[in-house]
Amino acid sequence: MGEFAYVAPSNVADAVGVLHDHANSGRRAQVLAGGTDLLVQLRGLDKAPRTIVDVKKIAETNRLDIGSDGIYIGAAIPSAVLNENQELKSLLPGLIEAADLIGSTQIQGRASLGGNLCNSSPAADTIPAMIADRGVCVIVGSGGEREVPVEAFCTGVGTNVMTGDEFLLGLKFPRPPANTGDAYLRFIPRTEMDIAVAGAGVSVTLDGSGTCTAARVGIGAVAPTPLLVPEAAAALVGTAVDDEALAAAGAACSAAASPITDKRGTVEYRRKVVAVLCRRAGAIARDRALAA
Amino acid sequence: MSKMHIRTTINGDQVDFLGSPQQSLLDALRDEVGKLGTKEGCGTGDCGACSVIVDGRLVCSCLMLAAEAEGAEITTIEGIAEGDGLHPIQQKFLEHAALQCGVCTPGFIVAAKALLDRNPNPDERTIRYWLAGNLCRCTGYDKIVRAVQDAAQELAHEA
Numbered sequence: 001m002g003e004f005a006y007v008a009p010s011n012v013a014d015a016v017g018v019l020h021d022h023a024n025s026g027r028r029a030q031v032l033a034g035g036t037d038l039l040v041q042l043r044g045l046d047k048a049p050r051t052i053v054d055v056k057k058i059a060e061t062n063r064l065d066i067g068s069d070g071i072y073i074g075a076a077i078p079s080a081v082l083n084e085n086q087e088l089k090s091l092l093p094g095l096i097e098a099a100d101l102i103g104s105t106q107i108q109g110r111a112s113l114g115g116n117l118c119n120s121s122p123a124a125d126t127i128p129a130m131i132a133d134r135g136v137c138v139i140v141g142s143g144g145e146r147e148v149p150v151e152a153f154c155t156g157v158g159t160n161v162m163t164g165d166e167f168l169l170g171l172k173f174p175r176p177p178a179n180t181g182d183a184y185l186r187f188i189p190r191t192e193m194d195i196a197v198a199g200a201g202v203s204v205t206l207d208g209s210g211t212c213t214a215a216r217v218g219i220g221a222v223a224p225t226p227l228l229v230p231e232a233a234a235a236l237v238g239t240a241v242d243d244e245a246l247a248a249a250g251a252a253c254s255a256a257a258s259p260i261t262d263k264r265g266t267v268e269y270r271r272k273v274v275a276v277l278c279r280r281a282g283a284i285a286r287d288r289a290l291a292a
Numbered sequence: 293m294s295k296m297h298i299r300t301t302i303n304g305d306q307v308d309f310l311g312s313p314q315q316s317l318l319d320a321l322r323d324e325v326g327k328l329g330t331k332e333g334c335g336t337g338d339c340g341a342c343s344v345i346v347d348g349r350l351v352c353s354c355l356m357l358a359a360e361a362e363g364a365e366i367t368t369i370e371g372i373a374e375g376d377g378l379h380p381i382q383q384k385f386l387e388h389a390a391l392q393c394g395v396c397t398p399g400f401i402v403a404a405k406a407l408l409d410r411n412p413n414p415d416e417r418t419i420r421y422w423l424a425g426n427l428c429r430c431t432g433y434d435k436i437v438r439a440v441q442d443a444a445q446e447l448a449h450e451a
Contacts, residue, residue, distance in 0.1 A: 001314045001316070002314070003314065004313055004314055005313050006296070006313035006357060006359045008359070008360075008362070032357075032360075035355055035356060035357070035360070036337055036355050039316070039337070039354070039355045039356070039357070040336045040337065040355070042314075043335060043336065052313070052357070054357075054359070054360060056360070078349065080349060103337070103425070104337075104340065104424055104425020104426075105350050105403065105406075105407075105421075105422050105423075105424070105425050106337065106340055106343055106350050106351050106352045106355075106403070106425045107337060107352070107355075107425065109346075109349035109350050109351045110349075110351055110352075110355060110356070192421070192424060193424060193425070
């Protein structure tokens with residue numbers, strides 16, 4: 001690995017202070033959560049010196065609150081911890097399934113929602129699921145705290161809205177209303193532990209008659225950033241989330257996608273598959289809403 | 293760069309060591325603490341050869357900085373057996389010939405221990421998914437899975 005220093009501040013003010021000093025003096029600092037992406041990058045070609053700022057000792061990055069209004073998930077909580085929380089799993093099963101798709105048991109022991117988001121890969125599995133679940137990023141810096149919807153967080157491949165001295169504290173989600181279900185599906189050519197060729201997260205809320213009153217659709221790996229697709233959600237609202245509505249939502253996802261051709265799939269293939277994933281995830285979300 | 297004083301508990305013993313900020317937990321275990329049982333395979337978290345248990349979680353020690361282990365309780369392959377005898381998982385790996393070159397074996401045994409600590413009676417599917425982050429390029433996985441199943445049975449009889 002390249003040359004770097006390591007600091008582990010125990011509170012937000014100290015962490016912001018370190019990041020601020022670095023930003024002001026033109027030195028490089030990188031925030032460390034679970035490290036499953038960052039440590040691999042540190043072994044890569046970029047050996048430039050930097051300071052690693054481990055934010056795992058800060059209470060706010062480890063806090064998990066499930067309240068009557070909302071849910072707060074600290075940015076550095078490992079997936080394995082989230083997956084063992086039965087209440088969270090029953091409230092946001094699609095999000096937890098998305099987190100559970102990433103990596104092996106060993107990776108699950110370290111990898112976090114916050115890290116997946118801040119790594120800002122277009123193919124990150126949890127981001128479309130967080131978008132579907134109306135996730136909001138809680139970001140802190142020398143200017144104080146600010147909140148950014150997950151769909152507005154990533155600005156390009158590997159880039160996001162956070163500036164020099166900011167870091168992600170956690171993620172907020174509204175507590176899902178009654179008769180709400182979510183789901184996330186991705187396509188990979190193997191059975192597990194691979195990077196998404198395409199992914200889709202769907203959340204639907206139904207009324208007593210089974211008619212959809214609210215929906216959100218997020219898609220991944222089919223554009224430079226994960227996307228919210230309002231047109232797909234609009235195709236579901238007012239319907240029973242039947243095959244016809246799901247097909248329309250899928251078509252909206254294909255239309256919103258601007259994928260590339262690479263070793264994982266072609267433009268045409270990704271456009272087609274993202275529609276299929278939206279339909280299937282939508283049907284699972286609907287069935288969960290009916291059962292909720 | 294200056295060394296950092298890192299305090300840990302390894303296999304039940306308090307172990308303090310000096311590590312550099314750039315050192316992975318894997319490198320520190322091998323080079324500073326002298327625990328050579330933990331192996332480096334890929335160094336990128338793909339193969340699981342360096343698996344250790346940190347504060348009850350199975351992790352790749354190549355994907356942790358040594359500095360992150362400050363205050364942590366770590367179990368390595370050296371801490372699996374009790375006394376001079378083999379742990380039942382180790383014994384079953386021998387009986388089932390679930391290893392050839394042995395580089396992946398410490399990681400598999402630590403991962404299997406973490407599984408059986410949590411779930412004493414896993415089905416085959418659970419074992420295969422749990423161990424999917426441990427790669428073996430010699431034996432194939434059937435003997436390994438059978439060894440873990442057999443160890444689970446043995447541990448259940450002991451209990």
